[in-house]
Amino acid sequence: MWIFDALFAIKIMVVSGALLLASIQDVRSREVSDKIWGISIPLGLVLTIIEAFMTPGYPYMLALLSGIFSCALAFGIYYAGLYGGADAKALAMIAAAFPLPHYGFIGASPFFPLTVLGNGIILSLLLIPACLLWNFLFYLRGGALFSGIAARWWEKLVAVLIGIRVKVSTAESVHFNPMEKTRKDGTIGFRFIHKVDDLAEGAAVGEKDVEGNSAERSSNLLGEENKGREATMREGYVWVTPAIPMIVFLFAGFVLYFLAGDFVFRIVLAFW
Numbered sequence: 001m002w003i004f005d006a007l008f009a010i011k012i013m014v015v016s017g018a019l020l021l022a023s024i025q026d027v028r029s030r031e032v033s034d035k036i037w038g039i040s041i042p043l044g045l046v047l048t049i050i051e052a053f054m055t056p057g058y059p060y061m062l063a064l065l066s067g068i069f070s071c072a073l074a075f076g077i078y079y080a081g082l083y084g085g086a087d088a089k090a091l092a093m094i095a096a097a098f099p100l101p102h103y104g105f106i107g108a109s110p111f112f113p114l115t116v117l118g119n120g121i122i123l124s125l126l127l128i129p130a131c132l133l134w135n136f137l138f139y140l141r142g143g144a145l146f147s148g149i150a151a152r153w154w155e156k157l158v159a160v161l162i163g164i165r166v167k168v169s170t171a172e173s174v175h176f177n178p179m180e181k182t183r184k185d186g187t188i189g190f191r192f193i194h195k196v197d198d199l200a201e202g203a204a205v206g207e208k209d210v211e212g213n214s215a216e217r218s219s220n221l222l223g224e225e226n227k228g229r230e231a232t233m234r235e236g237y238v239w240v241t242p243a244i245p246m247i248v249f250l251f252a253g254f255v256l257y258f259l260a261g262d263f264v265f266r267i268v269l270a271f272w
Contacts, residue, residue, distance in 0.1 A: 044097025
């Protein structure tokens with residue numbers, strides 16, 4: 001029936017439009033307006049309720065379970081500090097509009113928001129070969145990957161997989177997360193896991209560097225544990241991780257489902 005096609009098209013526009021706008025805002029300013037979720041979540045929920053009442057045999061309990069579980073997981077990850085509030089709200093918005101996969105359960109998890117999250121995580125893994133290529137080219141150009149870094153072999157392996165070594169000026173002009181930290185003995189090591197609050201605490205607005213420019217980006221880059229290294233680091237290179245917002249991968253994971261399906265579910269079935 002045309003009404004179901006229309007509902008589906010509207011829900012696609014609501015979710016993809018909200019995710020695209022939120023991704024753009026997050027990339028540009030690391031802030032996402034709550035107005036996006038204030039409009040898209042209620043609208044998506046209303047559309048799902050209409051669809052449920054119009055569909056004979058609609059699995060109400062499964063849809064409710066999917067929505068509750070997905071939202072609980074989304075905000076649980078947020079309160080654990082592993083990603084931002086906008087990412088949790090994005091998953092809640094997807095749960096409101098698409099608690100169940102539109103094309104049925106064959107080849108897909110019944111919890112559609114987790115399908116989007118899984119697809120997004122898989123896409124984020126593409127950063128690994130990108131980092132490897134960057135570091136390989138850096139090394140071929142004569143760059144010293146681990147100069148000044150006191151790290152074990154496995155830490156160096158992790159570093160080249162998830163991070164890149166760039167000029168400090170480059171790191172300050174692009175959104176990156178710092179990977180280096182100053183230990184108590186004065187040596188420089190790696191820090192691989194960041195919570196959202198840890199990155200926010202690294203900001204120190206209002207300081208001025210020797211050129212008179214705001215040192216806010218430097219403070220964000222170095223983090224609280226690296227204060228005192230600014231002058232030295234400005235003259236060389238620093239290890240960072242590409243700080244692409246998770247919401248960008250959620251948007252890509254949402255689009256990927258309608259192009260290629262549920263990647264995580266396929267992987268699970270392949271090893272079942």
